[in-house]
Amino acid sequence: MVTPIRWGIVGLGRIAHKFADDLRLLPNARLHAVASTSLDRARTFANAYGAPHAYGSYADMLQCPDLDVVYIATPHVLHCENALLFLENGIPVVCEKPLAMNRKEVERMVHAARRNRVFLMEALWTRFIPAVDYALALAAQGEIGHIHTVKADFGFHLPFDPDSRIFNKALGAGSLLDIGIYPTLLALLLFGKPMPEDVQAVATYTASEVDESCVFTFQYPEKRLALGHSTIAANTPVEAWIHGTAGSIYLHPRWHHTQQVTVSHYEGNSERKFDAKFPYPGWGYQFEAAHVMECLEKQRLESDLLPLDFSLNLAETLDTIREKIGLLY
Ligand SMILES: NC(=O)c1ccc[n+]([C@@H]2O[C@H](COP(=O)([O-])OP(=O)(O)OC[C@H]3O[C@@H](n4cnc5c(N)ncnc54)[C@H](OP(=O)(O)O)[C@@H]3O)[C@@H](O)[C@H]2O)c1
Known part of the structure; x- marks a missing residue:
């Protein structure tokens, strides 16, 4: 019998509930x-x-016996401090x-993880x-030729509060x-290193002085472009396109946890299309949790699919966009 992995959750807001729900889908996971x-x-x-143990402070959870891994679900500004603990x-x-x-x-967190020889993701x-993984694999194996454009949006309308x-702003x-x-992630997953040669970005601001809408472009060598749009002022389609010289891959809404992709191949002036569906139960957080458990079982210190250098690049790219739009915290 496989020993269950014992999870802890830090910060019990909206996402913590969804994550806890999805842990129940994994026979080998215990909250x-x-x-x-x-x-x-x-x-x-x-x-x-x-869950057998409940704590009224994050530090108190350090006393918990037999904790295998913690999932941190606090506001962004607390991630570094909470993770270091x-x-x-x-x-x-x-x-x-x-x-x-x-x-x-991010560097502080990565150094702490490496110095203590402990897993971080x-x-x-x-x-x-699964559908995103499939699209990435198709793109990597040249299914749609040389990829030259990635386009993704993510927007929802939220009344000002x-x-x-x-x-x-104080919470990041x-x-x-x-x-x-998310659009930034997709560009980095597809184009990866080197970092974009050029980053352009513009934004509009809320009354609380954070970016309400942000549009950004990355230019990479070999004629590659990525276009991203985020907004909290409109319900946008939340779809993604990967365009190559031989066709396109469309990630259906909401693309960042989609269950369907459509692949198109150019044939002269027309296109041949096929759909691939990857239905799943729950919210979709079980897949990252399962990957983490596999890493822990194999005693890995970081994920091979999302290594720490990737997170460093991602943070640097977001810093560059923020510089362009003048967003300082
Ligand atoms: N992967 C995804 O799909 C996804 C989706 C949504 C959010 N997120 C990420 O998850 C994190 C949390 O987002 P959320 O939507 O769950 O936020 P949330 O509902 O506001 O919950 C955050 C929790 O953090 C704790 N917290 C500690 N200090 C706090 C403070 N000063 N102000 C507010 N909360 C404080 C609170 O829990 P306690 O009081 O119980 O400790 C709070 O319930 C964010 O970094 C966000 O980017 C990810």
């Missing part, structure tokens, strides 16, 4: 402990998901995106969604770090 700024909330959450105590960490507010903070669930995590708010990270 072992939860930590909140409120002991009442921790107890309620633990009861709802059957566990990494410095030898506990593996999966931390929500963005891994931290900027490359400097950014929770970029999109990388592990200065106290919410999405609008409150704004469209880019919250959802613009």
